[in-house]
Amino acid sequence: MKISLLLTAALTVAGSLGAADWTQFRGPNGDGLSSETGVPVRLEPSSITWSVSLPGRGLSSPLILGDKVFVTVGSGARQDRLHVLCFRVTDGALLWERQFWATGRTMTHEKIGAATPTPASDGKAIYAIFSSNDCVALDLDGRLLWFRGLGRDYPNASNSLGMSSSLVVVDGVVVAMVENDSESFTAGLDARTGVNRWKLDRPKKANWTSPVVFKSPGQPNRVLLQSAQGVTAVDPTTGKIAWDITEGASTVPSLVVNQGKLVIPANGITVVEPVPGEAKPKPVWHSAQLRPGTASPVVVGGRLLTLNDGGILTCADVQDGKRLWQLRLKGSFSATPVAAGGHLYCVSEDGRVQVVDPSKAEGVVVSELPLEQTVIGTPSIAAGSIFVRSDSRLVRLGGTALR
Amino acid sequence: MARVHSVLAASVLLVATAINSGAALPRKLASSVERLKAVGAEGQGNAAAQAAWNEVAKAKANQIPELLVAMDGANDYALNWMRAAIETAVQRETTAGAKLSLKSLEVLLRDTQHHPRARRLAFELIQKLDASRAQALLPEFLQDPGSELRREAVAQLMARAAGQTTAAKASAVTTYRQALGFSREADQIEDIAKRLQDLGDKVDLAKTFGWVAKWQLIGPFDNAGEVGFAKVYPPEERLDLKAELAGKSGPVKWFPYETRSEYGLVDFNQAISSLKGAAGYATAEFWSDSARTAQVRLGCKNGWKVWVNGALIFGRDEYHRSAEIDQYRLPVSLKAGKNILLVKCTQNEQTQDWAKEWEFQLRVTDEQGTPIVSTR
Numbered sequence: 001m002k003i004s005l006l007l008t009a010a011l012t013v014a015g016s017l018g019a020a021d022w023t024q025f026r027g028p029n030g031d032g033l034s035s036e037t038g039v040p041v042r043l044e045p046s047s048i049t050w051s052v053s054l055p056g057r058g059l060s061s062p063l064i065l066g067d068k069v070f071v072t073v074g075s076g077a078r079q080d081r082l083h084v085l086c087f088r089v090t091d092g093a094l095l096w097e098r099q100f101w102a103t104g105r106t107m108t109h110e111k112i113g114a115a116t117p118t119p120a121s122d123g124k125a126i127y128a129i130f131s132s133n134d135c136v137a138l139d140l141d142g143r144l145l146w147f148r149g150l151g152r153d154y155p156n157a158s159n160s161l162g163m164s165s166s167l168v169v170v171d172g173v174v175v176a177m178v179e180n181d182s183e184s185f186t187a188g189l190d191a192r193t194g195v196n197r198w199k200l201d202r203p204k205k206a207n208w209t210s211p212v213v214f215k216s217p218g219q220p221n222r223v224l225l226q227s228a229q230g231v232t233a234v235d236p237t238t239g240k241i242a243w244d245i246t247e248g249a250s251t252v253p254s255l256v257v258n259q260g261k262l263v264i265p266a267n268g269i270t271v272v273e274p275v276p277g278e279a280k281p282k283p284v285w286h287s288a289q290l291r292p293g294t295a296s297p298v299v300v301g302g303r304l305l306t307l308n309d310g311g312i313l314t315c316a317d318v319q320d321g322k323r324l325w326q327l328r329l330k331g332s333f334s335a336t337p338v339a340a341g342g343h344l345y346c347v348s349e350d351g352r353v354q355v356v357d358p359s360k361a362e363g364v365v366v367s368e369l370p371l372e373q374t375v376i377g378t379p380s381i382a383a384g385s386i387f388v389r390s391d392s393r394l395v396r397l398g399g400t401a402l403r
Numbered sequence: 404m405a406r407v408h409s410v411l412a413a414s415v416l417l418v419a420t421a422i423n424s425g426a427a428l429p430r431k432l433a434s435s436v437e438r439l440k441a442v443g444a445e446g447q448g449n450a451a452a453q454a455a456w457n458e459v460a461k462a463k464a465n466q467i468p469e470l471l472v473a474m475d476g477a478n479d480y481a482l483n484w485m486r487a488a489i490e491t492a493v494q495r496e497t498t499a500g501a502k503l504s505l506k507s508l509e510v511l512l513r514d515t516q517h518h519p520r521a522r523r524l525a526f527e528l529i530q531k532l533d534a535s536r537a538q539a540l541l542p543e544f545l546q547d548p549g550s551e552l553r554r555e556a557v558a559q560l561m562a563r564a565a566g567q568t569t570a571a572k573a574s575a576v577t578t579y580r581q582a583l584g585f586s587r588e589a590d591q592i593e594d595i596a597k598r599l600q601d602l603g604d605k606v607d608l609a610k611t612f613g614w615v616a617k618w619q620l621i622g623p624f625d626n627a628g629e630v631g632f633a634k635v636y637p638p639e640e641r642l643d644l645k646a647e648l649a650g651k652s653g654p655v656k657w658f659p660y661e662t663r664s665e666y667g668l669v670d671f672n673q674a675i676s677s678l679k680g681a682a683g684y685a686t687a688e689f690w691s692d693s694a695r696t697a698q699v700r701l702g703c704k705n706g707w708k709v710w711v712n713g714a715l716i717f718g719r720d721e722y723h724r725s726a727e728i729d730q731y732r733l734p735v736s737l738k739a740g741k742n743i744l745l746v747k748c749t750q751n752e753q754t755q756d757w758a759k760e761w762e763f764q765l766r767v768t769d770e771q772g773t774p775i776v777s778t779r
Contacts (some may be wrong), residue, residue, distance in 0.1 A: 098490065099486065099487075100483045100487065101520060103480065134483075143460065144484060145404060147484060147487075148478055149444075152444070153445050159725035181722065182719055195447075400666065
């Protein structure tokens with residue numbers, strides 16, 4: 001009995017996520033926060049532990065699981081070659097690479113490309129989707145588990161400016177938002193086989209936001225789908241709609257969940273709180289003064305931070321939306337800031353990593369490090385380090401060895 | 404010399420026969436390959452393919468050419484399953500010190516009967532084994548049916564032309580002109596045209612792309628609230644170029660229109676009026692000297708539908724995101740003699756500066772992108 005319990009425990013650990021793994025867009029909880037300690041705050045050129053070249057372009061975030069970093073890349077004149085690469089955390093050595101031919105449309109705005117959405121992982125596999133709506137599942141050693149060509153299966157499911165919604169995986173279902181002006185839907189794909197568990201018609205309107213998993217103690221998991229129409233909560237196992245907010249929302253920055261409340265980019269920022277048993281979430285506060293740009297909002301230590309495309313970082317009290325301070329960062333921004341140890345890591349489009357302490361009466365830039373590369377994608381935090389993927393390289397800042 | 408050629412041809416034939424026989428694949432591996440090739444739309448066959456993939460990925464180095472041959476006839480989903488398995492096997496085998504047969508890969512690469520993607524993968528494997536050999540092979544693919552190989556061969560020729568620019572301008576022009584003749588990719592064609600223009604040689608882009616330039620147009624019809632995209636107006640039911648039809652704000656008639664744009668733009672704003680919430684139609688006769696398959700290649704940032712000989716080929720209701728040459732590649736069958744093209748182009752009611760265009764460009768090509776021009 002004891003042996004079997006031990007075995008069960010061991011197997012559970014083997015197939016589960018490490019506490020500090022970075023498993024999806026904006027980290028394990030989709031809120032941009034990492035529980036990592038020892039992430040460098042004073043960045044300087046020597047903070048670059050390693051930097052490796054990538055075989056093409058991209059702006060998806062790296063995933064970090066244990067001793068492996070996974071990155072997607074698009075290459076070719078028409079961005080029709082899709083890559084998934086796996087590097088070793090400690091030294092950046094390439095462990096494996098898989099390539100696929102896009103089956104859907106690959107046309108995008110020049111600023112983005114095939115590898116715009118961030119993959120997701122449940123600790124057992126990497127699920128990667130590309131702007132062409134090709135979706136692939138690989139185990140952590142690069143074995144192909146399944147392939148789906150959602151743009152081929154549903155031939156009007158595309159956006160001539162490109163698709164960017166990242167994946168989430170929850171309750172054995174990979175949720176892919178394929179929302180666009182024409183054949184618009186969100187699908188729940190079986191994580192084991194890739195076949196449709198459900199497919200939900202969605203507003204016919206281009207949408208670049210990413211789904212968010214909403215977990216609440218004692219309640220079933222929900223996936224939150226943000227669109228121009230508002231926010232829709234669905235059951236990830238069935239695709240059934242649990243509730244809807246229909247007052248509209250942004251189609252670029254994505255909502256963030258903080259302390260059970262939804263911080264939604266909608267006419268500025270709108271905060272609501274889902275209440276079990278209620279048909280709709282209850283309004284908490286709204287502010288038209290807080291206006292995120294491309295970057296999604298983040299909440300650090302009770303402070304809500306929004307960043308516009310021009311580099312104005314605005315801090316507000318997350319309880320009531322009262323604006324506390326503004327700070328002008330250097331450069332233009334597309335990447336969402338991420339945080340660890342109470343510090344915010346903001347990367348400008350020209351690759352300047354700026355570390356901000358948001359806890360004071362005014363925001364303070366603690367350090368900055370120019371990488372001198374184009375960075376559009378959101379960085380990741382794990383293994384005591386920040387992983388920044390530029391248009392051509394993957395860079396690890398800080399960290400010495402895997403703990 | 405003739406004897407050397409025939410001996411060489413005979414040995415190539417022998418290797419080719421061995422590769423094509425399929426005999427080298429053991430039954431279990433061949434069966435796994437078939438399960439990979441059985442995958443289809445909406446994840447059909449994925450569950451069975453998962454176990455089969457692990458088998459195929461265990462292939463030995465000497466089985467790689469046969470696996471590449473087995474890509475023949477695979478659909479686009481299966482090609483990706485095959486590619487990933489082959490690359491995994493190659494990575495494992497070469498790491499373990501096994502050798503891939505360069506000769507077998509070259510035979511397969513040269514045989515245009517094989518799938519262009521299998522041949523492309525063979526080329527990439529050769530690149531990894533012997534990069535200089537791959538470079539030396541590239542000129543053979545300037546007329547390749549596979550777009551990736553052809554593009555890379557043209558790029559190599561362009562690089563040669565660029566190297567000639569300073570010392571021998573006339574040679575550079577000649578080489579760029581050769582590259583232009585071989586290129587089938589719009590961005591590459593535009594790049595070559597720009598380089599030639601810098602050298603004082605003007606390219607007739609309209610002729611190079613081979614646009615359908617002469618049309619009959621009619622409009623406007625109503626598309627307020629974007630309802631006109633789905634609404635069936637009379638031209639969709641019966642084409643009568645003499646008919647007077649009820650338009651958006653009064654009777655409308657067909658009229659001739661010939662685009663002078665080097666990008667073949669059929670501009671409804673210019674031909675009809677700058678309107679919002681409107682739909683227009685364009686029709687053209689397209690004469691083919693034989694019954695054949697072809698592609699209608701369309702660029703359009705408005706809503707659109709395309710019919711060939713009365714059959715709806717495809718339509719899309721996306722507005723003002725972006726447009727480019729060959730944005731949509733629609734496989735069609737042409738009859739010998741007269742074919743009728745019909746395009747519906749719908750404008751929505753967006754008022755932004757970037758939402759003014761109400762236009763399309765269309766050409767007919769073969770599968771590689773070689774323009775097919777109407778014979779009349």
